[in-house]
Amino acid sequence: MSETIERQDEIRAAVLAAKNVVRRFGGLVAVNDVSFDVWPGEILGLIGPNGAGKTTMFDLLAGSILPTSGDIFLNGVQVSGEAAHRRIERGLGRTFQIPRPLPNLTLIENVMLAAQGQAGEKLLANFLAPRRVAAEEKAGEKKALELLELVALTHLAHEPARVLSGGQRKLLELSRVMMADPAIILLDEPAAGVNASLLEVIIDRIRDINARGITFLLIEHNIDMVTRLCHRVLVMASGQLLCEGTADEVARDPRVIGAYLGGAA
Ligand SMILES: Nc1ncnc2c1ncn2[C@@H]1O[C@H](COP(=O)(O)OP(=O)(O)OP(=O)(O)O)[C@@H](O)[C@H]1O
Numbered sequence: 001m002s003e004t005i006e007r008q009d010e011i012r013a014a015v016l017a018a019k020n021v022v023r024r025f026g027g028l029v030a031v032n033d034v035s036f037d038v039w040p041g042e043i044l045g046l047i048g049p050n051g052a053g054k055t056t057m058f059d060l061l062a063g064s065i066l067p068t069s070g071d072i073f074l075n076g077v078q079v080s081g082e083a084a085h086r087r088i089e090r091g092l093g094r095t096f097q098i099p100r101p102l103p104n105l106t107l108i109e110n111v112m113l114a115a116q117g118q119a120g121e122k123l124l125a126n127f128l129a130p131r132r133v134a135a136e137e138k139a140g141e142k143k144a145l146e147l148l149e150l151v152a153l154t155h156l157a158h159e160p161a162r163v164l165s166g167g168q169r170k171l172l173e174l175s176r177v178m179m180a181d182p183a184i185i186l187l188d189e190p191a192a193g194v195n196a197s198l199l200e201v202i203i204d205r206i207r208d209i210n211a212r213g214i215t216f217l218l219i220e221h222n223i224d225m226v227t228r229l230c231h232r233v234l235v236m237a238s239g240q241l242l243c244e245g246t247a248d249e250v251a252r253d254p255r256v257i258g259a260y261l262g263g264a265a
Pocket residue numbers: 025028029030048049050051052053054055056057
């Protein structure tokens with residue numbers, strides 16, 4: 001089998017795949033010819049020193065920015081030019097390093113909002129089919145409560161989101177993303193700014209959600225978390241994919257040690 005046909009088969013089997021992706025910002029190549037696959041059901045880590053291109057890669061995968069060249073595939077479908085909301089509809093969820101829930105709405109309202117379409121659409125539907133809208137709202141509330149339970153926030157369901165700690169906001173964000181029934185979730189630094197005991201809750205919840213068949217790709221600087229959670233790890237440095245392997249394998253790789261010692265230079 002030729003290399004190209006093999007690569008096409010891999011792309012078809014992957015939940016998410018990058019193929020020779022390049023992203024330039026003026027003269028700077030933030031992501032430089034990066035290719036990788038995320039397999040169904042895995043928890044894949046993306047690590048690398050500051051400025052390596054990890055966040056830019058997430059932005060490209062999620063559709064917040066478009067590649068200068070190269071392609072992105074979601075469940076085998078080429079989505080390189082598609083807007084972020086289309087990729088959400090196709091099963092891609094994303095959390096941000098600093099989640100910003102609506103502070104004066106309750107947790108349950110914040111989670112329910114994640115499932116709603118355009119306000120105008122909803123108003124029209126309410127006018128045309130009020131009973132259907134009411135039934136959908138009831139089902140949405142039930143699902144939101146189940147998801148809050150999944151992330152261990154049931155006791156705060158009716159509190160305003162402003163009372164949450166940084167770590168609890170990350171858990172809320174995870175439940176919000178789950179409202180759209182994603183096939184894969186991109187997690188941006190789930191451990192950043194989270195205290196030790198809540199970190200254990202976050203690790204457990206990610207494992208539980210993964211056990212439901214949901215795939216994860218996560219950027220993380222906390223190597224202990226990466227070692228405990230990730231089945232496989234990709235390492236980026238200076239915009240390029242340096243290597244991949246288990247957390248132990250990449251931690252021993254002299255190229256990785258060199259990249260961290262030399263920073264992003
Ligand atoms: N919108 C932008 N305009 C210009 N340069 C950018 C832009 N976004 C990112 N960069 C540059 O691209 C490079 C990669 O940045 P990126 O944020 O992707 O790295 P990172 O690996 O996520 O770093 P960190 O771990 O510090 O978050 C950096 O040199 C950064 O300054």
